[in-house]
Amino acid sequence: MxxxxxxxxxxxxxxxxxxxxxxxxxxxxxxxxKNHTIAIHKNELATRxxxxxxxxxxxxxxxxxxxxxGAYMRFIGDIAxxxxxxxxxxxxxxxxxxxxxxxxxxxxxxxxxxxxxxxIKEVFSDRTAFSEEFSNILSELTLTVGTPIKNSNNxxxxxVLLHSPVNGINAAVSQGFTVLSISILVSLTLAFLxxxxxxxxxxxxxxxxxxxxxxxxxxxxTAKNNINQNDEIGELxxxxxxxxxxxxxxxxxxxxxxxxxxxxxxxxxxxxxxPITVMRGSLEALVEKIVTDPIQIENYHxxxxxxxxxxxxxxxxxxxxxxxxxxxFVIDKQEISICDVIxxxxxxxxxxxxxxxxxxNVYKDNESCIINGDYGRLRQMLMIVLDNAIKxxxxxxTVEVLFKNKTISIRDFxxxxxxxxxxxxxxRFYKSRSEQNKTGTGLGLAIAKQIAxxxxxxxxxxxxEGHGAMFIFQM
Numbered sequence: 376m377x378x379x380x381x382x383x384x385x386x387x388x389x390x391x392x393x394x395x396x397x398x399x400x401x402x403x404x405x406x407x408x409k410n411h412t413i414a415i416h417k418n419e420l421a422t423r424x425x426x427x428x429x430x431x432x433x434x435x436x437x438x439x440x441x442x443x444x445g446a447y448m449r450f451i452g453d454i455a456x457x458x459x460x461x462x463x464x465x466x467x468x469x470x471x472x473x474x475x476x477x478x479x480x481x482x483x484x485x486x487x488x489x490x491x492x493x494x495i496k497e498v499f500s501d502r503t504a505f506s507e508e509f510s511n512i513l514s515e516l517t518l519t520v521g522t523p524i525k526n527s528n529n530x531x532x533x534x535v536l537l538h539s540p541v542n543g544i545n546a547a548v549s550q551g552f553t554v555l556s557i558s559i560l561v562s563l564t565l566a567f568l569x570x571x572x573x574x575x576x577x578x579x580x581x582x583x584x585x586x587x588x589x590x591x592x593x594x595x596x597t598a599k600n601n602i603n604q605n606d607e608i609g610e611l612x613x614x615x616x617x618x619x620x621x622x623x624x625x626x627x628x629x630x631x632x633x634x635x636x637x638x639x640x641x642x643x644x645x646x647x648x649x650p651i652t653v654m655r656g657s658l659e660a661l662v663e664k665i666v667t668d669p670i671q672i673e674n675y676h677x678x679x680x681x682x683x684x685x686x687x688x689x690x691x692x693x694x695x696x697x698x699x700x701x702x703x704f705v706i707d708k709q710e711i712s713i714c715d716v717i718x719x720x721x722x723x724x725x726x727x728x729x730x731x732x733x734x735x736n737v738y739k740d741n742e743s744c745i746i747n748g749d750y751g752r753l754r755q756m757l758m759i760v761l762d763n764a765i766k767x768x769x770x771x772x773t774v775e776v777l778f779k780n781k782t783i784s785i786r787d788f789x790x791x792x793x794x795x796x797x798x799x800x801x802x803r804f805y806k807s808r809s810e811q812n813k814t815g816t817g818l819g820l821a822i823a824k825q826i827a828x829x830x831x832x833x834x835x836x837x838x839x840e841g842h843g844a845m846f847i848f849q850m
Contacts, residue, residue, distance in 0.1 A: 650682035699825035
């Protein structure tokens, strides 16, 4: 618990809030409870005073027996259950009674509570009045109620004053406060214990997310929260899981890129080693005059030239691919006619096709030829695919070029591409080991794909092995 700082803070904040709430509610309750208790006591005193006034009104009427009146006056304190005073219109005490009986001879006007004259004047105006003043006789704060005594002619002939110490009311209020305090204390204790449990439950997923974050920081991107909550914590957990998935993907991509780098170094080393080895062997044979026959010397020279051209092409392809993969390399885009690019590429490919008797059929939609692009790079892209189509087609075959609805498709009817090789044909240095491709560098289609991507052209390939392949450029 003490190690869980958030749970401790939440419990403390909750306890403080409950304590403040309890103090406020307790204070309001005490004020309302006291006022309510006084109001009830006032009503009780008023009811008693009215009952006594009604009874005295009958006794004091001339037609009633004085014996009954005297007996009632002697026991009026016991009947009322509190101190009773009866005052006439001249503010003289007719009698003063306590719970112990009638003691009228001991009291005079000065014994009444302060401001009693004001209360009595209000009663003689035919109304029940209340006063809360200090009584000299009772030596404490008292609640006084005055009710008029009327004769048969409905004339006020006296006032009944009932006195009740406020101390009794305060005692009742104090007892109520004690009960309230105990209830609040028990409630606070239970609420604090519950808040601790709720806080621990609330912070449990946070601790789990913390552990997941530590795992992610250590490089374990497979770590997941797997917290199923329909609230902000659940949303945070889901966001962390998404982040973990992306970090895992990025890690895998990084590993893939590293493997690609190693493969690239291995492939380029292999591609460079073969021609360099051939050229070195030929030069050594010529320098050391191992070969002296003119025809053999010419063959060696031709072989070295062939390997030099291969190296030149390889270096050129590597430079092109490096430039195209560099986001800072700017290609020269402008408004051009893709139809002109197609025609230019086909004219250049005619030198290759004539050696094999390949026929190129072209179908163009001349109404949608204008696009924004780099003429030279787009020509290079089409030339790479056309060169492959001619290279892998048998002699006297046909290559179809179709341009319609901003889409170019180049189809051959050669050996096709194996299904297992199709996903990798745009990778660097990937090439088939067929006889037709023995002079290839494995960079052509990778360059074509980069040119297409830089022009936001979608380049895809389809193949039916043994029946040819088709490359599609969607602009």
